Amino acid sequence: MAINRRAWLQHSACGFGSLAFSALLQGRSGLARDRSASSDPTLPMGLHHRPRAKRMIFLFMQGGPSQVDTFDYKPLLAQRHGEAIDFNDDRTRARSGNTQSTQKVMQSPWNFQQYGQTGRWVSALFPRVATQIDSLCMIHSMHTEGVAHGPATLFLHCGAMNVVRPSVGAWIQYGLGSENENLPGFVTIAPSAGNGGPRNYGAAFLPAQMQGTPIGRPGSEDLSIRNLAHAPKRDGASRQHLELIQRLSGAQRAFSAETSRDPSTPYEAILRSYELAWGMQQEAPEVFDLRSETQQTLEMYGIGAAQTSAFGRQCLLARRLCEAGVRYIQVNYGDNSANPAWDQHSDLPQHAAHAQRVDQPIAALLADLRQRGLLDDTLVWWGAEFGRTPYAQDNGTGRDHNPSGFTMWLCGGGVRAGLTYGATDAFGHQAIEDKVHMHDLHATILHLLGIDHTRLTYPYAGREFRLTDVHGRVIDALLA
Numbered sequence: 001m002a003i004n005r006r007a008w009l010q011h012s013a014c015g016f017g018s019l020a021f022s023a024l025l026q027g028r029s030g031l032a033r034d035r036s037a038s039s040d041p042t043l044p045m046g047l048h049h050r051p052r053a054k055r056m057i058f059l060f061m062q063g064g065p066s067q068v069d070t071f072d073y074k075p076l077l078a079q080r081h082g083e084a085i086d087f088n089d090d091r092t093r094a095r096s097g098n099t100q101s102t103q104k105v106m107q108s109p110w111n112f113q114q115y116g117q118t119g120r121w122v123s124a125l126f127p128r129v130a131t132q133i134d135s136l137c138m139i140h141s142m143h144t145e146g147v148a149h150g151p152a153t154l155f156l157h158c159g160a161m162n163v164v165r166p167s168v169g170a171w172i173q174y175g176l177g178s179e180n181e182n183l184p185g186f187v188t189i190a191p192s193a194g195n196g197g198p199r200n201y202g203a204a205f206l207p208a209q210m211q212g213t214p215i216g217r218p219g220s221e222d223l224s225i226r227n228l229a230h231a232p233k234r235d236g237a238s239r240q241h242l243e244l245i246q247r248l249s250g251a252q253r254a255f256s257a258e259t260s261r262d263p264s265t266p267y268e269a270i271l272r273s274y275e276l277a278w279g280m281q282q283e284a285p286e287v288f289d290l291r292s293e294t295q296q297t298l299e300m301y302g303i304g305a306a307q308t309s310a311f312g313r314q315c316l317l318a319r320r321l322c323e324a325g326v327r328y329i330q331v332n333y334g335d336n337s338a339n340p341a342w343d344q345h346s347d348l349p350q351h352a353a354h355a356q357r358v359d360q361p362i363a364a365l366l367a368d369l370r371q372r373g374l375l376d377d378t379l380v381w382w383g384a385e386f387g388r389t390p391y392a393q394d395n396g397t398g399r400d401h402n403p404s405g406f407t408m409w410l411c412g413g414g415v416r417a418g419l420t421y422g423a424t425d426a427f428g429h430q431a432i433e434d435k436v437h438m439h440d441l442h443a444t445i446l447h448l449l450g451i452d453h454t455r456l457t458y459p460y461a462g463r464e465f466r467l468t469d470v471h472g473r474v475i476d477a478l479l480a
Helices: 005-026 090-096 149-158 168-176 197-201 237-259 266-288 295-300 309-324 348-371 438-448
Strands: 055-061 084-088 100-104 112-115 120-123 136-143 186-189 213-215 328-333 378-383 406-412 431-433 458-460 463-465
Touching (some): 055 168, 055 309, 055 348, 136 431, 168 186, 168 328, 186 309, 266 309, 295 348, 309 328, 309 348, 328 348, 378 438
Parallel strands (some): 055 328, 055 378
Antiparallel strands (some): 084 100, 112 120, 136 406, 458 463
């Protein structure tokens, strides 16, 4: 009886041939390769055009730093401080239905000064990041959906706030896969349990292996992975365990091929997680061991200092994961309480404590990536779910949520260094010039990674889904 190559691979040696061949196909490309790849034979599988970035680091500032107290300098706030002015405010509209609210303008507690050849204004909150200001691509005209932390955080991470959708990192891993088969393609460091929680790094209806791997806890210096230590080798038990999993995996994949069933099942995801765990036991302990870094590097990130050590370790680990081939790394600055870190409704001076914890590590990360030659093809994204209002709130010492106009910045990875794009009004309240919606930013990020956001889709519930839904446009002006 004649037997074709596929059947031979599936059945010989318990399916190991099929398993190995499948692994080769999965290696550097994502599961989306057959659905959306470019016809250009010179491009790696999964890409639609030549990428400017190979990987990405997202520095998520949970809670919403105030744009008018950090990077969006508005001298009019000092001139009109204390005046009652009518603002057209999304938060007020959501609470009461009124389009106008009278609020007292509040000046920034921090001085601004100009830095770099670009002469950009940066507040005293970020003196270290200010030293890198000429390399940043600053977007001052962001606007988004959702006036509360939960919905806005989900929209930031998933492109939707009222339905369960895959996260940005899951879409990127689905499209591109991992560069290192022994490490996850998507890692989230110190994720918060609140305001979206695991959905912020979840896979939703994408294959389950696309979800992010969470590492550490907010504010903790412990970035170890439980049960990652090598199992005892004297009886070969761990190897036998892996071989059994591979046999089951081979049988499952062969069954899926014969019955035309979707191989991306929860069972398949469990098998893939075991395979990944085995690979991580070989490589991850070395990647996660920061003791191999020089004392100079540790001090540069602020590791060992009371204020900066925890976030410094997270940023340094992000650089090491970047070097090791992890595709999408999210570094979270937040907490697990009901009050997200930067959410100062009644105590804006608390911004200073948060900025002190992150300023040095972020500046160190950018400098470190540059000196190692990684910044050219690594996209760094800094921002939060929204910004804050230019007027006072509660007892007059805080600021409310503001999704209508806020600042984010990008660095490296094919963006225009030194560019200032868009603007808010004279008070820093609403985006008015070259507005960038969160869908637009998602589309631009995917474009920088070599992906057309309109073509990276997944069939579910009778329609094709994508990160940007039916919206989004690439902001060409941001590209180098």
